[in-house]
Each structure stands twice: as structure tokens, then as C-alpha cells.
Amino acid sequence: METTIVRKPTSFRLRTDLLEGLKRKAARENRTLNNYVESVLLDVVYDEPNEVTKAAIMEAMNRKEYPAKDLYDDVDEMFKALDAEV
Numbered sequence: 001m002e003t004t005i006v007r008k009p010t011s012f013r014l015r016t017d018l019l020e021g022l023k024r025k026a027a028r029e030n031r032t033l034n035n036y037v038e039s040v041l042l043d044v045v046y047d048e049p050n051e052v053t054k055a056a057i058m059e060a061m062n063r064k065e066y067p068a069k070d071l072y073d074d075v076d077e078m079f080k081a082l083d084a085e086v
Contacts (some may be wrong), residue, residue, distance in 0.1 A: 022037060
């Protein structure tokens, strides 16, 4: 199954130093300016973590792995607890 990607010509007003920087980066990667800018924009717009990362984020947010007793308000207290475990 083949998917067609529709592209629409668009123009932007950019600072000249920004445009020159984009051109240099595109040239370093042996890509056209259009291709380089499109890939940068795709990374920004569709920057979503994969399922494993999402699960790790949720686990960290829910503190399932680290119960409240392992949370410290003081760094020295944390290091004393770590030293005691060794």
C-alpha cells in the first residue's frame, strides 16, 4: 500500500543568520535545505515518546517503584541512607 504525501508550497520570513545556519547544517548532512527544515519541523511536531518511555514516565509519576520512604528532603540524609545500605 503506497501513501502519497501532499506538500504545499509555503514561504517564511526568517532572520538571515538563522537561514544561513540552516543552510550550513543541511550542507553538512548533504541534504537540501527544504529536506533539512522539513525533518527538523517533523521532529518538533511529532515528538512523542514510544510506548516503553510512556510507561516509564507513568511509573515515575505514580512512584510505584520508589515508595515515599525513599524520598528525601535533604541530600545529606539521602547519602547517609545510601551509605547505610552498603
